[in-house]
Amino acid sequence: MIASARRDSDARFADASAAGYATAAMDQIDPDHELVRLARLGDARAFEALVVKYQRRVARHVARWVKRAADVEDVVQEVFIKVYRGLASFKGESAFYTWVYQIARNTAFNFLTRQSKLVLVQEDAAAGEGDERTDTHGSDNEDPERLMLAQQISDTVKLAMERLQPELAEALVLYEVEGKQYKEIAQMLQIPIGTVRTRIFRAREFIAKRLEPVVGPVRNRRW
Amino acid sequence: MSLNVSQLFDGQLEDEKVERILHETAADPDMRDRFTLYGLIGDSLRGNSTPDDGFTLRILERIKREGAGIDPDFDPLADA
Secondary structure, eight states: OOOHHHHOHHHHHHHHHHTTOOOTTOSSOOTTHHHHHHHHTTOHHHHHHHHHHHHHHHHHHHHHHOOSHHHHHHHHHHHHHHHHHTGGGOOSSSOHHHHHHHHHHHHHHHHHHHHHHHHHHHHHHHHHHTOOOOOSSOOOOOOHHHHHHHHHHHHHHHHHHHHSOHHHHHHHHHHHTSOOOHHHHHHHHTOOHHHHHHHHHHHHHHHHHHHHHHHGGGGGGOO | OHHHHHHHHHTOSOHHHHHHHHHHHHHOHHHHHHHHHHHHHHHHHTTOOOOOSSHHHHHHHHHHHTTOOOOTTOOTTTOO
8 A cells, every 4th residue: 555654645644845846736736746856865766767668759759840859859858958957947837747847848849949049041042052051850760660669569468468457457558648637547447546656557567578578688788 | 676676666665765865776777777668668659669778878978068057046947
């Protein structure tokens, strides 16, 4: 069971406020509040964990606006640098990821503005010199091997989900896809919250064991 | 032990356990790997199966390289 301190939002708010991280305006407890609090206090590992947790999601958002894979990576790096530098300004008035998303959106739009200015400058230069126009956006240069690995990961996860015990798959989907919190899942399925925790863990382990051989070769390049 | 990693990822640990489990996770390659795999599984279920082929490490490396620190006067939402 989640400890009483975890359930008692007043206690958590008081604790969070001690680090200047007030969260009382939020309807739900931000699941990242403790990692954020530690990161704000200078715990590098806490910030690393947040990067690991959200880098793929941020990259996906950025890729909606920024076309080239190399540019996406540059923008995402810029986003996390801003997030890190600006941790002190995060007041917990929204969930941490909501704040990160806003920074990602602004950073991507700023990048596009800079790029459009660059295109205009290059077009002017090309017109003056009679050269062909330079396409600074180009096409998505995603590495084919990376795309193939992504497909293998997707296929492996799907197959594992099909073979997973239904009650385990249900809990994982409610959490990861439907965005329900553990407490909500417990209420929906009429089970103790500890059972939700165990089912999600067992589902992840079932899938992780099948994913290991697929992603193993890049393990030493991960966090 | 991976149950703790799963809860750490989801923010479901008691607050007083987070720091200890975080550092145990960071110090153990197997636990760290589980943390990253759990993230990949969730993202894959949401339709994003992009592998982390050093992406995270490059982000962290750039932060170190640029000597970025927490700046009490910096508001990233006001940064144009």
